[in-house]
Amino acid sequence: MPPHTSPVFYAHSNGLDPAHWQPLETHLKNVAEKAADFAQPFGGEEWGRLIGINHDLGKGTLAWQAWLRQVNGISDEFSGHYAGHPAHADAGAQWLFSQSKQAGQLLAYCVAGHHGGLPNWNEGSVRAGLKVRLNQSMPNMKLAKVSSIPAELPFVLDPERLGFQLQFFARMLFSCLVDADYLDTEMFIDGEKARWRSGYPKLDELSKCFWMRFNALREKVDIASPVNRQRERVLRDCLSAAGNEPGLFSLTVPTGGGKTLASLAFALKHAKKYEKRRIIYVIPFTSIIEQNAAVFRDMLSKDAVLEHHCNFIPDDSDWKTRLASENWDAPVVITTNVQFFNSFYANKPSKCRKLHNVSDSVVIFDEVQAVPVEKLKPCLEIIKELSSGYGVSSVLCTATQPAVEYSDQFQSGLQNVREIVGDVAELFSSLKRTEESFVGVLEVGELAGRLSNENQVLCIVNTRKQALDVFKALPESEGSIHLSALMHPDHRTKTLAEVRQRLDDGLPCRVVSTQLIEAGVDVDFPCVYRAVSGIDSIAQAAGRCNRNGKYQTPRPVCVFEFPEDASCAFFRQAAQSAAKLFDRYSGRLTVPECVREYFSDYFWKNEQRMDDGETLQRCLRAQTLEISFRDIAEFQMIKTATIPIIVALEDEALELVHALDFAEHSGGILRRLQKYTVQVYSYQFDEICDWLEEPVPGVFVLKSEELYSHETGLQCNPPQGQAFFG
Incomplete structure (x- = not known):
């Protein structure tokens, strides 16, 4: 090499000779521009550019370049500097921190964590925290450093929430950096794969498609019917409110009032007017997300809707969906509370990568009352921050609006929430199709007798055991039907199809179900029994009764209590708050004022446990910039993990399980x-583990009909003294 020629520093190799590798300076500039572009919607453009241009400075050392050549079998002038695989993420973080002990420290979290995850400032003896890492000796980097630290933060500081704002901003910048880094590396390594990410339809195109299909549906129904008149009214209110300034909205509509498609109509019009980038629909239950995703695909476009939740595994051939699930760059995303809120408290690159794409969007939180009370404050804080500093218009969409707005009694609540429906009380009055009243304590046998006297009736209980006990107490009959999460989804789908058919044909239909049927399942019974629970659950149960206004006079929703009910503390507390209102609001337990009183009492009881795990407190302490990102990431919407069991009794299921042995x-x-697949708790898994096969590590399969009933699903108490494997 001539003496005047400087050696080339590279960021990535690709199996070819170095002439085809990616120069480090090219990678840094590409990532800087992408990160700046991603951060632009929330005013963080210069911050994003700064961490992008500095994130891989540690690759600009002789030792790192020697390692890259060593793993590619190349010997050159760098070989003498080889000393194993040196870490590179800390170098850029150290440089930024040396330039600013405040802004630089905030940015250092992002750079230091862009591979391993956002770190804690202080750690124990096992792992070094960022504080220790920043104070180690800085490597001799051969590239020019860039450190024009922005002078101001791009959001209005709230002294009481400053810590939360700072850690949230760092997390959003981190998202911009890791997504930009992944995308540029992917483009270099596998350009064909990268090209799968483009080509989504615009929201404006989707809006035209939606209205063409929605209007076709509206033409097929009797608009003059009382229920459909009110659904049209909800739609008009949504379209009118869509022109309002971005921010926080609530959409309070009784069950069966058409809020799902009306909220989508709001989102499309609002997004068009204010140039929002995407629509995100956040749903509380995985049991209904596929149903809603199917509706949205039918109304919009199959290729425009990304379904992303813990049970979602795209087909191997569906590269576009697999890639979109990494960073949510599809125009419409349907996800769960668990996926959404867990991600905003996560610290790993793979979990945080999508966060920046939530900014400047319309986010609809369906059934917002389903957020667990012990997680309420951390979740509200996310909604608040997205709407105040990141251009998000949030819609709290529910049939039973919880008391989550700010008040003297609930100072963690949301402020400036605008209701979309013009007159909520009048709408509920117009759509009142049921009378809800408490009928007292009922033994299982007495309850079964009451159900047997009805030709068509739905009974909803709080636990799987209660559902089994009541179902077994019913006389054997074609019309007696059981529903619970112990039945796999295909089984439940077929059972619900039978239920709907029997209802339509006027045949006997007595269904005993857990609360899963309350989660948006479209069934219409003339009578409903509901085990005592929260007023919100009673309202959801009422939504399965006279749903379409078939009966002109209100139909009964009978709330009852089991003697010595051993339900979990959640149901007991909710039931106690509801019971206070049974006498005063008898016959009208679902009216807005009753719901409001219920939530005020229930929240008051649980005020001290709304930040379970002190996640929010950990975030608020971040105002010192000594942020515990790893500790904050312990936040989980649902603590109790379940284990999936594949029930391979159908021919298709058996064939698919057999194919697992041969699939790459x-x-x-x-x-x-x-x-x-049925999800079971660990103690249930322990009961049946001897009956399961494991064709692929971590995949458990049941092939025994002894443990699966075509009436009630998985039996978690196998016959004594027996085991599938003898």
Whole structure:
């Protein structure tokens, strides 16, 4: 090499000779511009550019370049500097921190964590925290450093929430950096794969498609019917409110009032007017997300809707969906509370990568009352921050609006929430199709007798055991039907199809179900029994009674209590708050004022446990910039993990399980097997583990009909003295 020629520093190799590798300076500039572009919607453009241009400075050392050549079998002038695989993420963080002990420290979290995850400032003896890492000796970097630290933060500081704002901003910048880093590396390594990410339809195109299909549906129904008149009214209110300034909205509509498609109509019009980038629909239950995703695909476009939740595994051939699930760059995303809120408290790159794409969007939180009370404050804080500093218009969409707005009694609540429906009380009055009243304590046998006297009736209880006990107490009959999460989804789907058919044909239909039927399932019974629970659950149960206004006079929703009910503390507390209102609001337990009183009492009881795990407190302490990102990431919407069991009794399920043995990649097969999967708790798994096969590590399969009933689903108490494997 001539003496005047400087050696080339590289960021990535690709299996070819170095002439085809990616120069480090090219990678840094590409990532800087992408990160700046991603941060632009929330005013963080210069901050994003700064961490992008500095994130891989540690690769600009002789030792790192020697390692890159060593792993590619190349010997050159760098070989003498080889000393194993040196870490590179801390170098850029150290440089930024040396330039600013405040802004630089905030940015250092992002750079230091862009591979391993956002770190804690202080750690124990096992792992070094960022404080220790920043104070180690800085490597001799051969590239020019860039450190023009922005002078101001791009959001209005709230002294009481400053810590939360700072850690949230750092997390959003981190998202911009890791997504930009992944995308530029992917473009260099696999350009064909990168090109799969483009080509989504614009929201404006989707809006035209939606209205063409929605209007076709509206033409097929009797607009003059009382229920459909009110649904049209909800739609008009949504379209009118869509022109309002971005921010926080609530959409309070009784069950059966058409809020799902009306909220989508709001989102499309609002997004068009204010140039929002995407629509995100956040749903509380995985049991209904596929149903809603199917509706949205029918109304919009199959290729425009990304379904993303813990049970979602795209087919191996569906590269576009697999890639979109990494960073949510699709125009419409349907996800769960668990996926959404867990991600905003996560610290790993793979979990945080999508966060920046939530900014400047319309986010609809369906059934917002379903957020667990012990997680309420951390979740409200996310909604608050997205709407105040990141251009998000949030819609709290529910049939039973919880008391989550700010008040003297609930100072953690949301402020400036605008109701979309013009007159909520009048709408509820117009759509009142049921009378809800408490009928007292009922033994299982007495309850079964009451149900047997009805030709068509739905009974909803709080636990799987209660559902089994009541169902077994019913006389054997074609019309007696059981529903619970112990039945795999395909089984439940077929059972619900039978239920709807029997209801339509006027045949006997007595259904005993857990609360899963309350989660948006479209069934219409003339009578409903509901085990005592919260007023919100009673309202959801009422939504399965006279749903379409078939009966002109209100139909009964009978709330009852089991003697010595051993339900969990959640149901007991909710039931106690509801019971206070049974006498005063008898016959009208679902009116807005009753719901409001219920939530005020229930929240008051639980005020001290709304930040379970002190996640929010950990965030608020971040105002010192000594942020505990790893500790904050302990936040989980649902603590109790379940184990999936594949029930392979159907021919299709057996064939798919057999194919697992020969599949190089099992993702597509597992996706197709989801409809045959039952989720069980660990203690239930322990009871039946001897009956299970494990064709692929971590995949458990039941092939024994002894433990699966075509009436009630999985039996978690196997016969004594027996085991599938003898």
